Amino acid sequence: MRYLTFALGKGRLAQKTLELFEQIGITCEEMKDKDSRKLIFVNEEQKLKFFLSKGPDVPTYVEYGAADIGIVGKDTIMEEGRKLFEVMDLGFGKCRMCVCGPKSAKELLAHNQLIRVATKYPVIAKDYFYNKKHQTVEIIKLNGSIELAPIVGLSEVIVDIVETGSTLKENGLEVLEEICPLSARMVVNQVSMKMEYERISRIIHDLKEVIK
Numbered sequence: 273m274r275y276l277t278f279a280l281g282k283g284r285l286a287q288k289t290l291e292l293f294e295q296i297g298i299t300c301e302e303m304k305d306k307d308s309r310k311l312i313f314v315n316e317e318q319k320l321k322f323f324l325s326k327g328p329d330v331p332t333y334v335e336y337g338a339a340d341i342g343i344v345g346k347d348t349i350m351e352e353g354r355k356l357f358e359v360m361d362l363g364f365g366k367c368r369m370c371v372c373g374p375k376s377a378k379e380l381l382a383h384n385q386l387i388r389v390a391t392k393y394p395v396i397a398k399d400y401f402y403n404k405k406h407q408t409v410e411i412i413k414l415n416g417s418i419e420l421a422p423i424v425g426l427s428e429v430i431v432d433i434v435e436t437g438s439t440l441k442e443n444g445l446e447v448l449e450e451i452c453p454l455s456a457r458m459v460v461n462q463v464s465m466k467m468e469y470e471r472i473s474r475i476i477h478d479l480k481e482v483i484k
């Protein structure tokens with residue numbers, strides 16, 4: 273039996289993913305050691321391997337087959353646009369992709385003004401404004417702390433993830449428009465899905481039973 277390899281996005285989702293996997297008997301003791309600098313973890317008995325990578329790299333590893341299965345946010349799947357199968361919604365990591373800004377920016381959105389949009393998600397922002405709203409905007413790519421942009425005058429609005437809404441609130445911003453709901457998803461390499469169909473569909477089946 274060959275190894276099935278899982279790529280997990282570092283951070284919030286990884287911990288939840290491991291907890292969920294434990295419930296279906298997939299474990300990786302090695303990975304629980306927080307001080308470990310190891311990059312790849314093996315469960316010899318179950319012939320499984322796990323590695324952590326930056327979220328946006330997960331779809332890349334899966335498309336190229338370096339990982340058979342990936343766990344990643346829907347936002348990353350949409351932004352990266354990789355060739356892979358999105359097989360299930362894991363039901364955690366729920367949040368929303370939104371257009372946010374100060375209340376005063378509502379007018380600019382309503383009147384199709386040429387505005388600047390700061391975001392970590394230029395593909396999603398472009399698709400939303402160009403294809404859905406038919407509004408021409410200038411998209412400015414940032415790498416984090418997106419809420420800063422309208423505060424310091426870099427942009428009129430932002431496209432960003434809203435979970436609890438507290439980052440917006442504490443910075444005098446609000447949700448102006450909702451683009452789509454998000455959550456953690458399981459993605460599978462297209463060839464692995466065929467070659468390892470039985471093992472992978474068993475995992476999907478077991479996860480669905482637990483999530484129900």
Ligand code: PRP
Pocket residue numbers: 392415416417418419432433434435436437438439440
């Ligand atoms: C995300 C997102 C928002 C915040 C939303 O940022 O970009 O800033 O979380 O969460 P809330 O609605 O619960 O306040 P993250 O913490 O991932 O860091 P980043 O700013 O570096 O992207």
